[in-house]
Amino acid sequence: MKQLGNLAIVCAQRPEILLQIHSGEVSVLVGEDPQRKTLNICWEDDAAVTQLIHELNFGKYAAKKGVEAS
DSSP states (O other), rough: OOTHHHHHHHTTTTTTTEEEEEETTEEEEEEETTSOOEEEEEEEEEHHHHOOOOOOOOHHTOOOTTOOOO
């Protein structure tokens, strides 16, 4: 659970991302319909949360270059 704050900060900087935390699960919705992806992980799994943060910052779900976060 230590990484949830970091994940919240990353998500807050990206208007196309929705973060939901409920019943021990973290759901991150990335993108816009119809290509929206939902990523679910357990909120106590810091390794998975850290990996998700990495994917949002540098990996498959990183912001496209030239697209500025507001």
